[in-house]
Each structure stands twice: as C-alpha cells, then as structure tokens.
Amino acid sequence: MENTVRNDAVTTVTASDGDVDAVGGAPADDHVKTVADLFVECLVNEGVEVIYGIPGEENIPLMEAIERDGRIRFVLTRHEQGAGFMAATYGHLTGKPGVCLATLGPGALNLTLPVAQANASTTPLVAICAQGSVGRLYKESHQIVDLVSVFKPLTQWSSMIMTPESTPEMIRKAFSLSQHNRPGATCLVLPEDIAEMPAPAGAKPLPLPRPTHLMPADDTIDEAVALIREAKRPVILAGNGVTRAHAQDRLRELAELLNVPVATTFEGKGVFSDKLPNALGVVGFMHKDYENFAFDTADLIIAVGFSIQQFDPKKINPNDDKTIIHINTFVEDTDAHYSTALNIMADIDQTLAVLIGRLRWEGITFGDSHPAIRELLNREYTSCAADDSFPMKPQRIVYDTRSAVEDDDVVLVDTGALKMWMARLYPTYKSNTCVIDNSLSTMAWTLPGAVAASMANPGRPVLAVMGDGSFMMNVQEIETAVRCGCRMVILVWVDEAYGLIKWKMDIHDGSHEYVDFNNPDVVALGASFGAKGHEIESAEELYPVLRHALRSGSGVDIIACPVDYRENMRLIEKLGDIDFSG
Template sequence: MSREIKEEVQLNTAQMLIKCLEAEGVEYIFGIPGEENLEVMNAIADSSIKFITTRHEQGAAFMADVYGRLTGNAGVCLATLGPGATNLVTGVADADSDGAPVVAITGQVGTERMHITSHQFLDLCKMFEPITKRSKQIVRPDTVNEIVRLAFKYAESEKPGACHIDLPVNIAKMPVSIGEKPLEKKIPPKEHADLSTIEDAASEIFKAKNPVILAGSGAVRGNTSKAVTEFATKLKIPVINTMMAKGIIPFDNKYSMWTIGIPQKDYVNKIIEEADLVITVGYDIVEYAPSKWNPKGQTEIVHIDARPSHINKLYQPVVEVVGDISDALYNIMRRTSSKAEPVKALEIKAKMLAEHESYAEDNGFPMKPQRILNDVRKVMGREDIVISDVGAHKMWIARHYNCYEPNTCIISNGFATMGIAIPGAIAAKLINPDKKVLAIAGDGGFMMNDQELETALRIGTPIVVLVFNDNNYGLIKWKQEEQYGKSCYVNFTNPDFVKFAESMHAKGYRVEKAEDLIPTLEEAFKQNVPVVIDCQVDYEENLKLTNHLKEIYGNI
C-alpha cells in the first residue's frame, strides 16, 4: 500500500509576511513599490490581496487610515526605505492620533550595512516609534508571524492606532523554517464594567439636575449609536458630540445638540457650560481638550469608556465606568430614572435650527459655506459618506453638516491633517461602492494630494470632490484676522480646476451661481469617473461668525 506524501513548500520571509497578512483578513495594501521591497511585491502578486498603487506614499497612508477608521480592521500601507518611508509619516501619525488601526510596512537596507553610513538608510523603527503603538524590525525569518500578529493586535485594540513593521531586503529573501505558519487571529471577549461603578454612575445621574452627554470617537468605534440614542431618549439627557462622533445620535433626534469643537464659543458651549454633570461616552481628550469645556476643573464628570480616563488635571471623573460602552449604558439606564425635559437646551437647539435654516435660500455668490453645506446635506443620503479635509471648511462642516449615522462624516480632528480628503474618499469608495462618497476640501488641501485623482480613475472609484475655492489658506487667514486684525502670507493662485480634472481624464464642473450646486452634485454622482466641482466660497462669513457668536453668547 502506498501513500502520497505532500511536501511542504518552503517560503521566504516576504512570502510568509504576506501569508500572515492574508490570515489577518487584509484585502488591500496601499503603497508604492520600491527596490528594497521587490521580494514583498512578488509575494503580493501571488496572493489574494489587492495592491493599490498610489501616486504618493502619503496618499497610501491616508487610504489605510480611512480604511481602518471605517472598517475597524487595520488598513495596510507599504513603502520602500528612506524617502518612501518618510513620506508615510504624516498619514501614519494621523491614524495613530485619530484612533484608526493601520499597519505600515517599510523596506530597509540589508542588515549587513546598517552599522555604517549607507545609501537611503534611516533607523525607521526609531523614526516611527513616537507615532505608533509598536515599531518592530524583522531580523530573523522565524519571527515574522509573531511580529505581524503583534502589529495587528496592537493596531486594532482600543484605542486603535498605527503599528510599523520594517523588513530589511536581505531578510526578506531568507527562507523560513518549514512548519512555520501564520498565527491565528484571536478576538478577545468584551470586558464589562464593574457593577459598583455602574451603580455609582447611576447615582450621580439620578442626583444631577442638568446633565449633558459628551460623546466622542470611542463611542463610534464601539458601535454604540443605538445604546447612546436609547439612553439619551429615555433619560431625556441632551447629547453633544465631538467632530469625530458626528451621527452617534441622529441629528434630528430631539436630544441631539449637534457638534462641539470649533475654536469659538458656540451655542452648544452654553449647554455644556451650564451642566452640573457631564457624562463622557467614548470621549478622547485629543479631540476636544477639557480646558475648552471645563476650564476651572469644577464640572463633575462621569467617564464611560472601554479605557480608563486620561490623566489631565481638568479631567478628573468622580466615577469611571470602564468596559463595553453599550453594556454599561444599558445597565446604568436600568438603575436610574428619567430627568425633566431639558428646557434650556431644547430652547438653544431651536435657535440653532432657526439660524441654520435661515441660509437655505441664500442665493449670494460666491456661495456662503452655510448654504453650500445645506445643499450638500440635501443631496447626500442618510448613509452616504463625506470625507472632510482640514481648513476653514472643516469648521463649517462641523457646525453645519449634521449626520443621521456614525461614520458618515469623517473628520481628522486628532492630528487634523490637510490632504486627507481625496485619498480618504478613495478608501471609503472601495469599501462602500454603492454609497455616494464626497470629499470636501479647501483649495489648499486639495492641492496637497490631488495626484490621487489618477489613482481613483485607474482603480474605478468614482468619487466626487467639492473644492471650496478662495485662493487662501482660509483657516489661518481667519485666525490671523481674529488675533491681529490682518493677514499675511496665506494667499495663492489656483489652476483651472475644471481643466485640471479633465487633464486627468476625470470630469470637472464649475458652479457659477448658488442655484447650480444641487443639480451639479446630482449630475456628478451619476458619473463613472472621478469628478471635481469648483465652487467659489464667500469666506467673509468666517469673521462674521466670530463676531456673531461674541454678540449672542451672553444672551443665549
């Protein structure tokens, strides 16, 4: 009797690396090939993973960043050594600050020349160390499975962030011992809060006369929208969200007080200022510092999150409820009673609503940012996705673009990085091909990664990019005018954005009057190629808003 013996194929380190990525469920790698990662590129070509060739490594990092933020699974970006790796830094730092799981992989010189001055050599592990949760170099072929599992474990665990793997070119080619295989991905069970903290939190809420919920990005990552909405609605507690938690409660819910976070004191600041208890839910101090809403450190705080509170002298909770957020909210809700209607907060919301609606028919041109975002909201469906770049428009989006669902308005507000919108929108469209995906960028941010429009065209992700055109770095101009009464060094000229789009085989439209924006957006979303819409914006509204809020704040 004979039996067939199947010989195991011996893999090299690069091949094992890609096998490990497949085991982690990686769908895409965003990046640019380079000489020191040729072995890795060959392994990717023989795998189930799709490699998305970008036009700049920063674009690759931002794509991985937004992929991670929207899916909860680590986005992967790849670059070669030296300048390729340094180009990843901004996007990796953004992911780490904003709590998006990302694994960055870099090529590296061979270990035989790391001890001497070498062409394009940098100590990449040291470089990535301050902007990642873990930064490891593979120096032995038989450790690749452990290092990959380590990177994904820490990237995806709360608070998510970036991890880095560095692979020297000679190690990539070395054989891995037969029998080595990827380590199994294990999802840890949810941890539940201690009952005593649940009861203490319920007691504090019961005693409070004017409580307010401040919901942050951790609430979105924890998929707590349903629990937060039920908690607020049953207990009649107003909910304020940070920029990164838009949609955690539908904006048309009675108790949704919309977004806090612009530099000026706005209507919602008055609501939190008058609270006798702030219930933070998934709140991260990197989003909106405690000094902005608790400057004297006198506000009582109940902290509800998957992690213990940050150390900050202005953020000293009387109770910390640490564990699964939804479970904690439901348990607290069962142990306390509903409050009286928050009359003052509801009155303030009515004023906010009236102010926002007053711009709906404003036909001025250049268009007011309030009218632009009012029109955008009419075109976008409940689950469609806006990716905001960073600039003056981000402040207006925070204030005037309200959401029904979480993760339908992506704002970089931890690291607050210009240039994220176009690559971020490409990742969003890859994940959600059936949803409208709109990138909104200022003309400054647009020009920082506009080359990725070619990537969008090539891989078939027909995103729409709406450019707020004012020939300035508008947010810096706004801050200069607020502080010094004048501006300097912020103005520039722009290309013809319509012709620019057409030169990249995309489509370009120019809004000539306010009434054109909605039909232009509707037409843009019918296209099967990327679209750029050039819209002149009236940023005289920036200082008008500053002065308006100063005038009304004391009387809210």
C-alpha cells in the same frame, strides 16, 4: 513582473516566468517558500484584503510574494502619503486595520503623517516598511534611516523583523496592538535580506484570538448611577469611541431614558442623529458656540468614547467645576480641565447596556433638552438657503450639500475653514457618514481617503469636501481614483488662500499675510486626469451639479465652488454677542 491590480479575494494569475500556479495562494513546486511568502500568509490570516502603497527596490521580495499568493489586492498610489490616508480611512470605516506599504528611507518617511493621524484618532492601521539588509544597518549606509525610532513616538508599537522565526509572532502583535483597548497605528519593518531568506520549516500564521468584551465592574456602575442620581442638569458628550464600539443604539437609548441632551465631538458626528430632539450638534469650535451653553449650565458630563485629542476640554469645562464620568476603553490623559470623578474602562456598548438597565430600574430621568440651542443652530443652518450672492456664503454651500447628499452617503471633510462650517452646520444622521479628523487635524487626507471609501463601498458615491489649499496637496491621487474605477465627487471650496489660517490671523490682529495663492483651471485639470471638472459660476448651480454628480454621474467629478469667507468674522462677532440665559 507586471504590476496587477486585484479585484477579488482570490485571483487567477498568469505569469510569464512560470513561478506561480494557476490559482493564487500556492507557490509553484520549484519555488522555495521565503519569509516574504510567510509574511503574506500571515497578512491573509489577519484578514487583510487590500494594501495601499508604492513598491521600492528593497520590498521587491514582498511584492513578488503578494503577487504569488494572489489573495490581497495591491493598490498602487501616487505618493506614500496618499497610501497612508487610504489605509487610515479604510480602518476608520471598516474597523479593521488598514494596511499601507512603503520602501525604506524617503518612502517610509512619507508615511509618517498619515500614520500619526491614524494613531491620534484611534484608527487601526498597520504600516509596512522595507529596510536595507541587516548587514548594513549599523553604519551610515545609502537610504538607511532608523525607522523603528522614527515611528516609535507616532505609533502604539514599532519594531523590525530580525529573524525569520519571529515573523508570525510580530505580525500577530502588530495587528493585535493596532486594535487594542486604545486602537491606533503600528509599524513593522522588514529588511530586504530577511524577506528573501527561506521560511522556517513548519512556520505558519498564529491562530487569531476569539473576540472578548471587557465588562464593567459592578462597583463602577453603582458609582455612575449615584453620580447621575445626584445631578441636576447632566449632558452627554459623545466621541468617536461610540462609532468604534458600534454603540450608537445604546447611546440613543441612554439619552432617551434620561431625557438629557447629547453633544458630539467633530469626530463623533452622526453617532447621535441630528434628527433626534435631544441632539445638540457638535462642540469644539469655540467657547461661545451655541452648544456650549448646555455645558455652561451642566453639573455632570457623561463622556462616552471621548478623548482629549478630539478637542480641548477647556472649551466645555473652563473652570474645571463639572463632575465627569468617563466611559471608554482606555484611561484618558491628564488635563486640568478634564478631571474625572469616575473612569469606566470597559467595552462601551456593554457598559451602556448595563448602565441603562440599572437606570431604568432606578427610574431616573431629567427634563431639559435645550430646545433653544437647537433653534439657534437650525436658524443659522437655514439662514442662507435662498441667498443667491456669489461667491457663495458658507451657510448656503453647507445647506445645498446636505440637500444633495443622501443620509447613507459618506462625506469626508478636510481641515480648513470649511471644517468649522461643515462640523457645526451639516446635519448628520448616521455614524461614519460625515468623517472629520479633529485629532491631528491633517490637511489633504480626504482626496485619497475618498479613494479608500469608494473601494470599501463599491457603487455608492463618496463626497470629499476640501478647501483649495488641501486639494492641491494630494491632487495626484485623482489618477489613482480614475485608474481604480472609483465613484467619487470632490467638492472644492475656492477662496485662493489658506482660509483657516487667514481667519485666525484676522482674529489675532485684524490682518493677514502670506496666505494667498493662485489655482489651476479645475475643468482642464480634471480632464487631464480623465475626471470631469465643473466650475460653479452662480449660487443656483451648485445643488443641481452636485446632485447629478452624486446620483447620476460616474467616475470622478471635481466641483470648484467659490466661497465668501467674509462670513467667518461675522460668525465670530455674532457668537460673541449672544446672551443666552435659557
């Protein structure tokens, strides 16, 4: 069967074997409805519009059912890891579960990294894996791996469909748990022989529940108001849960009402605009970074949408002497430096709305937004704006990137030394416009992630910022991007090394080893994929090349920009010397 790429919710299909009607969604009269067909109906019922993956022998029945139905776009990727990262990025940007698909054994095992990433960062994702026939699962059979056990510690829930009748319930459960109070990944395994069985008579998708919002209990709001009233120097810490709850406006209202500073995690960048006077930037780099001084002097931390996987709370509460109000949809894990005085487990937006109403009635306000911290941060951000040294300083690359990018453009920042510079210095003004993984801190997710981001925002440019180490780990997905007509730019910071590990080695004992490598010709590499490659050869070239690629270009652009990471150790020395008494 021809592998088609779908672009519409319902697609007209012409089939050579006569088993499909003219319009997708209805099998031909001579086709017996299978469990695979029922499976696809249930996916459509859950709102699935796109699946990323690679077919295999054992999921041919499911692939044929997707083709027959015609309402789900299947995006063929070049590696299952790329499919998982695309699904995770789709889930992060849309709030709906991203869906990825793999065959059994090695194909399924290739999904483990992006599935674990999604689960760690509370991103809704459903992984679908094929499996061999049930009759051979009990023995050491070809390519058989106990996938349910493999995925169980990496997900909210992992299970296998063992009877045709259970299909609607299990799919509903997989999607429900991926969006539960603590969103994350789920995995559903479909054996080949179960997929080919006739669907039970009358079997159909289960109705979706009406959305509900868990309201905070009145006594918890009373206690929160009392703790805030008693505080002298409170600070708000905002995490990725604010984005998930669409609570950015409430967060701003709370901060302005109390007149308190707001810091975000790396994953929370943009939930509180850096244009606002109370914005402190991000925390999570090191204890001596500028923003941490606000936490050093704080007596109350109002943590909104925060989880300890986003960064070690020891960096903001080393002595465990801060009063902490935890507002999220789930209870935080135990940590010696995150002892909460109050946990409010409820819808974040609704909680903030009720809390704001009570605080406004109480007339509580404070008066210190730490302008000195903002000045230090802005001074560093602009410090190399006119520095023409080459290779370019990280500060100059960040400054030129911000200058070339519009406020609404989506920027995906990979893991590596560049993540520290982008997270700290790149001003962000809206949620989901600077996306960083700092829970599992996975390398190489942004290139495939940009494919999904481009599809989710057709016509808008997407920028993936990567180190050269990350770039080569999933470089094959450039072919996917070109084939699917994606509009994206990949900016590669080139230092011919695993820069973050080199940095940490240098901090550890002043030397480094086993981290250096060589790179391909990016211009030739891009051309070989049908993309455009650009090699930056002077500092003044980056901004115009990047700006043109984002605003006037088309297709896929790859920009290689050499970076001078000697600034890494200079930053450590500078932050270590700061004496902040304000």
